[in-house]
Amino acid sequence: MAVCHLALVGHLLFYPVFYFETQHHHFFLYYYLSTTGRYFFFIIQMDHNSSSSHFHHVSHESGSKLTATPSQIMAMLNIIEENILPKTREGVNRGNKVFGAAILDSNYETVYSDTNNEIHCPILHGEVNTILGWSAIVPASDRGLHAKSAIFLSTHEPCCMCISSIVWAGFNTVFYFFPYAITTDQGIPWDVETMHELWGVDSYRRENKFCKTACLIDLIDSMNESEDKNKLIKRKERLINIYHELSKKYHNEKGSNSENSLVLN
Numbered sequence: 001m002a003v004c005h006l007a008l009v010g011h012l013l014f015y016p017v018f019y020f021e022t023q024h025h026h027f028f029l030y031y032y033l034s035t036t037g038r039y040f041f042f043i044i045q046m047d048h049n050s051s052s053s054h055f056h057h058v059s060h061e062s063g064s065k066l067t068a069t070p071s072q073i074m075a076m077l078n079i080i081e082e083n084i085l086p087k088t089r090e091g092v093n094r095g096n097k098v099f100g101a102a103i104l105d106s107n108y109e110t111v112y113s114d115t116n117n118e119i120h121c122p123i124l125h126g127e128v129n130t131i132l133g134w135s136a137i138v139p140a141s142d143r144g145l146h147a148k149s150a151i152f153l154s155t156h157e158p159c160c161m162c163i164s165s166i167v168w169a170g171f172n173t174v175f176y177f178f179p180y181a182i183t184t185d186q187g188i189p190w191d192v193e194t195m196h197e198l199w200g201v202d203s204y205r206r207e208n209k210f211c212k213t214a215c216l217i218d219l220i221d222s223m224n225e226s227e228d229k230n231k232l233i234k235r236k237e238r239l240i241n242i243y244h245e246l247s248k249k250y251h252n253e254k255g256s257n258s259e260n261s262l263v264l265n
């Protein structure tokens with residue numbers, strides 16, 4: 001790895017000319033020019049594991065996945081429907097997108113919830129707007145401690161800006177309802193496209209030193225058959241239908257909304 005970004009080693013000149021990667025390996029194509037004028041190309045291949053060792057000082061995956069009990073999942077679905085959704089309906093009426101979030105205490109009680117407000121400012125995604133409102137009600141002296149014990153709940157899987165904002169605010173436990181695939185189906189491909197175009201990846205790492213995230217729909221679907229699971233599935237399907245309808249409303253109305261000149265709309 002040490003050779004990869006060196007342009008000059010001793011009397012030899014190395015020019016990195018091309019980089020590409022496959023599922024398991026990185027490849028660096030180098031152009032080599034010796035002092036005698038001879039030249040040739042060569043390729044350095046590395047597997048992803050060897051390159052990720054670069055980041056071990058900031059990444060300590062424990063291997064344990066974030067999960068929640070059926071009653072905790074139900075509490076979060078209630079919060080989405082009762083706390084976040086009313087604000088999102090109002091937001092969509094003003095021409096905003098359908099994304100919302102809530103910050104919960106360790107007893108799964110809502111401390112603050114809010115919704116997307118991109119009409120006011122394009123970076124006020126649901127999560128960022130929620131962190132902003134939470135910062136207004138939690139004193140600066142308490143925020144760090146509060147964030148560490150809090151649960152960040154997002155209606156949709158956070159985009160690269162929002163997951164970074166969540167981490168920068170100090171939250172380390174993140175649940176979301178809709179995964180990227182459903183957000184894309186709801187007409188918003190930008191979460192995936194920005195992740196891919198800016199960073200060349202399909203997703204942030206869902207378990208890392210700073211946070212763990214889990215998808216509520218996945219947690220429900222992976223439960224063993226039980227009465228609890230049946231109740232959660234019904235609730236899940238109701239929420240999916242509500243958000244599908246809200247998404248349709250947003251997309252149907254955005255073209256005629258003179259306030260909505262969002263580039264990523």
Ligand SMILES: [Zn+2]
Nearest residue numbers: 125159161162
């Ligand atoms: Zn976002």
